[in-house]
Amino acid sequence: MKKKQIMIIIIPLFILGLLGYGVYWAFFDMSRLPKGDLISEVSSPDGTYTLKAYVSNGGATTDFAVRGEVNFNKENKKPKNIYWDYHEEKAIIKWIDKNTVVINGHELSVPNETFDFRR
Template identity: 65%
Template sequence: MIGLLIVGLIGYGVYWAFFDMNRLPTGEYLTEEISPDGKYTLKAYVINGGATTSYSVRGELVFNIKDKKTKNIYWNNREDTATISWMDNNTVEINGHTLDVKRDKFDFRNQ
């Protein structure tokens, strides 16, 4: 039982350190688009990884109605621009990736 607990803690530590989308760098503001019903705003930021890595784009969903809470729903490598278009009130397309904002996330590290 103790061994299973240790493996679980190590697994969570690796996830937290390398894959948790809440720990992404802030970046520089690119653009934003508001959903047709005004319930969400998707803001895009470009992150300069420095000399050893390429640019990345982070998409942050803002809940306009609920306390302006935010969550990261998009993270893609080798991009420095963002094209955002809302398909309907809950579906957005970011640089060719279609996401349902209620349940989907895109993270290039999981592809």
């Protein structure tokens, strides 16, 4: 009887977990953003990072969007998407210090913080 009760609780939780991850993967995962066309590239003051900005054209049904990815110049890591904003065609990038960048008015601590208009 107790085993049956545990299974009645665990199976729905597992299914809800899978559904939740599926929604995140399909709609919010920043690693699945479109590549876009390179519009800007600015290195950090100490050369540790290079932030590359791309504009993505969704076609007739969606507006332009800007994606920013940080590249690790001194480490062997793959680039990481840290910025995604909609209704933008340009990227104004300014490094404040070696770990802080401002992209179109959004200040981020590199490489850990991200900005995603969907959240």
